[in-house]
Amino acid sequence: MESAEAIAYSSTANLGPGFDILAIAHNAFHDRITASISDTNIEGGIRLHGMAEPLDPLRNTAGLAAYRLLKEMDIRDSIDLHIMKGVPAGYGLGSSGASAAASVAAIDRLFNLGLSPEKKVEFSMAGEVASSGTPHADNVAASIYGGFVVVESISPIKVRRIRISEEFSFITIIPDFRIHDKTRIARRLVPQAVSIQKYVENARYIAELTSGLITGDRELVRSGMNDAIVEEARKPLFPFYDAVKRIMIRNNAAGACLSGAGPSIMGVVDRDTNVRGIRKEAAEYLKSIGIESNIVISNLAGGTSSD
Amino acid sequence: MESAEAIAYSSTANLGPGFDILAIAHNAFHDRITASISDTNIEGGIRLHGMAEPLDPLRNTAGLAAYRLLKEMDIRDSIDLHIMKGVPAGYGLGSSGASAAASVAAIDRLFNLGLSPEKKVEFSMAGEVASSGTPHADNVAASIYGGFVVVESISPIKVRRIRISEEFSFITIIPDFRIHDKTRIARRLVPQAVSIQKYVENARYIAELTSGLITGDRELVRSGMNDAIVEEARKPLFPFYDAVKRIMIRNNAAGACLSGAGPSIMGVVDRDTNVRGIRKEAAEYLKSIGIESNIVISNLAGGTSSD
Numbered sequence: 338m339e340s341a342e343a344i345a346y347s348s349t350a351n352l353g354p355g356f357d358i359l360a361i362a363h364n365a366f367h368d369r370i371t372a373s374i375s376d377t378n379i380e381g382g383i384r385l386h387g388m389a390e391p392l393d394p395l396r397n398t399a400g401l402a403a404y405r406l407l408k409e410m411d412i413r414d415s416i417d418l419h420i421m422k423g424v425p426a427g428y429g430l431g432s433s434g435a436s437a438a439a440s441v442a443a444i445d446r447l448f449n450l451g452l453s454p455e456k457k458v459e460f461s462m463a464g465e466v467a468s469s470g471t472p473h474a475d476n477v478a479a480s481i482y483g484g485f486v487v488v489e490s491i492s493p494i495k496v497r498r499i500r501i502s503e504e505f506s507f508i509t510i511i512p513d514f515r516i517h518d519k520t521r522i523a524r525r526l527v528p529q530a531v532s533i534q535k536y537v538e539n540a541r542y543i544a545e546l547t548s549g550l551i552t553g554d555r556e557l558v559r560s561g562m563n564d565a566i567v568e569e570a571r572k573p574l575f576p577f578y579d580a581v582k583r584i585m586i587r588n589n590a591a592g593a594c595l596s597g598a599g600p601s602i603m604g605v606v607d608r609d610t611n612v613r614g615i616r617k618e619a620a621e622y623l624k625s626i627g628i629e630s631n632i633v634i635s636n637l638a639g640g641t642s643s644d
Numbered sequence: 645m646e647s648a649e650a651i652a653y654s655s656t657a658n659l660g661p662g663f664d665i666l667a668i669a670h671n672a673f674h675d676r677i678t679a680s681i682s683d684t685n686i687e688g689g690i691r692l693h694g695m696a697e698p699l700d701p702l703r704n705t706a707g708l709a710a711y712r713l714l715k716e717m718d719i720r721d722s723i724d725l726h727i728m729k730g731v732p733a734g735y736g737l738g739s740s741g742a743s744a745a746a747s748v749a750a751i752d753r754l755f756n757l758g759l760s761p762e763k764k765v766e767f768s769m770a771g772e773v774a775s776s777g778t779p780h781a782d783n784v785a786a787s788i789y790g791g792f793v794v795v796e797s798i799s800p801i802k803v804r805r806i807r808i809s810e811e812f813s814f815i816t817i818i819p820d821f822r823i824h825d826k827t828r829i830a831r832r833l834v835p836q837a838v839s840i841q842k843y844v845e846n847a848r849y850i851a852e853l854t855s856g857l858i859t860g861d862r863e864l865v866r867s868g869m870n871d872a873i874v875e876e877a878r879k880p881l882f883p884f885y886d887a888v889k890r891i892m893i894r895n896n897a898a899g900a901c902l903s904g905a906g907p908s909i910m911g912v913v914d915r916d917t918n919v920r921g922i923r924k925e926a927a928e929y930l931k932s933i934g935i936e937s938n939i940v941i942s943n944l945a946g947g948t949s950s951d
Contacts, residue, residue, distance in 0.1 A: 359851060487851045489852060499864075530839050533834055539843065545796060548794065560796055566843060
């Protein structure tokens with residue numbers, strides 16, 4: 338095969354209390370990457386084309402993940418990666434993770450490598466390390482495995498996709514509010530220590546959220562999609578967060594959380610949610626404080642191998 | 645009705661990472677309490693009979709819970725409580741919680757009060773406050789609701805019983821190893837603050853354990869029934885814990901944990917577990933270090949209203 342293509346979906350990490358361990362993939366957005374063997378010799382082995390930004394493969398997670406894969410698998414061919422960038426970058430929607438995941442999946446197909454999903458996560462993480470300075474697998478795990486994932490270990494990589502209730506879908510509010518170097522700043526705000534009370538509080542949220550998502554119990558999701566530790570510390574960066582979450586809850590979303598490191602806010606919705614109310618009120622509120630927004634409804638997405 | 649009876653089962657709180665929030669009720673042991681209206685006037689309103697120890701109602705959780713209930717419900721009758729104490733006290737098996745739960749449930753029936761389970765937990769907790777110095781609802785919640793419970797809030801009381809897989813049953817190793825004032829000492833060992841790394845580690849355990857118990861996935865239970873915070877801090881009190889847990893895991897228990905504040909150790913078992921191997925090796929090991937033990941197999945138990 339001279340070229341191969343892969344899709345990877347956007348994702349929401351943390352889901353409230355699950356810092357670095359929980360994430361879901363949603364079909365709100367996706368990246369599509371086509372990998373092909375170049376007929377000319379490329380210095381370094383990788384060339385990026387299309388909507389990738391930046392196009393320097395050493396500053397792009399798709400490129401970094403590809404480098405890591407080629408090096409570890411000892412592939413000497415030169416590769417062209419054509420990137421159809423669908424996931425907006427800088428909004429907490431797992432954009433860098435989706436690019437890395439699509440890149441690894443496309444190259445895996447091109448050379449018929451049969452990489453395990455764990456290996457795909459490992460290679461894809463190379464890009465995440467570069468973009469945040471800290472190894473975290475949550476977004477790439479969601480994009481590669483699809484669905485709702487628990488990152489059980491990052492060294493070695495161990496991820497579990499857990500089936501959740503089909504009752505739930507998602508609404509994502511994407512405020513046009515970008516903070517330069519957000520991912521690093523957001524990481525820096527994470528407290529180094531937490532009180533035992535906050536531990537117990539957050540542990541309870543995790544138990545409620547996990548069991549609520551699995552069993553389809555919206556009240557448990559409502560109670561559990563909260564965070565006294567990481568979201569609490571990051572909230573000052575996003576002064577509109579509390580108000581938008583209140584709008585979602587008032588319109589009977591099952592739950593709402595900061596998507597990853599923000600600024601996007603994701604709501605878990607079901608048939609009892611007034612989705613139109615959320616759309617209208619959230620957009621109006623954000624506009625009233627001078628912030629434009631996009632609002633996207635989505636469902637749980639598959640992984641890179643199930644598209 | 646002149647007399648009424650209730651049963652409450654033993655329980656295991658914490659289940660590894662779930663300090664103060666997770667517990668299960670098991671039919672390893674139970675207390676049975678018969679409440680009857682006394683034909684003589686009892687000073688203070690409550691008299692204990694039978695195997696209660698101590699028989700002073702102000703120093704017994706069955707008595708303390710009964711006082712709280714009578715006072716709040718403005719009941720003026722004098723009550724005799726006959727206690728058939730089945731749950732051994734001081735072994736981390738929710739003995740004080742079971743006595744309080746059975747007492748409240750029996751009086752509820754006697755007067756046909758129709759108390760909600762939340763109210764029953766609230767009254768029963770009066771005894772737990774007295775015995776540990778800290779309000780915690782995990783054991784009483786398990787004894788009253790039955791099954792696997794998440795304590796969502798203690799003020800006001802909010803508890804959720806969550807259905808778990810029927811694949812699992814339990815083995816409890818009860819070492820004859822008692823520490824004077826254990827509950828208070830064990831509470832004092834709980835660290836006041838934890839690092840963010842330990843938070844993330846334990847949050848992951850909670851997500852794994854909860855989803856594993858619900859879905860019947862023994863590997864998730866295996867990964868999740870661990871605790872880097874509370875169990876870790878209490879382990880020095882129980883020098884045999886690590887070895888007994890290793891024996892359980894080697895014989896393919898799905899998971900193993902300290903039962904509440906110990907010294908008992910509970911294993912989650914299924915058809916793949918060598919239960920006879922655990923019985924034999926754990927008893928032999930404990931004997932080799934001079935500790936006699938009892939070992940009990942049990943299943944998930946119902947609550948006080950489903951017996």
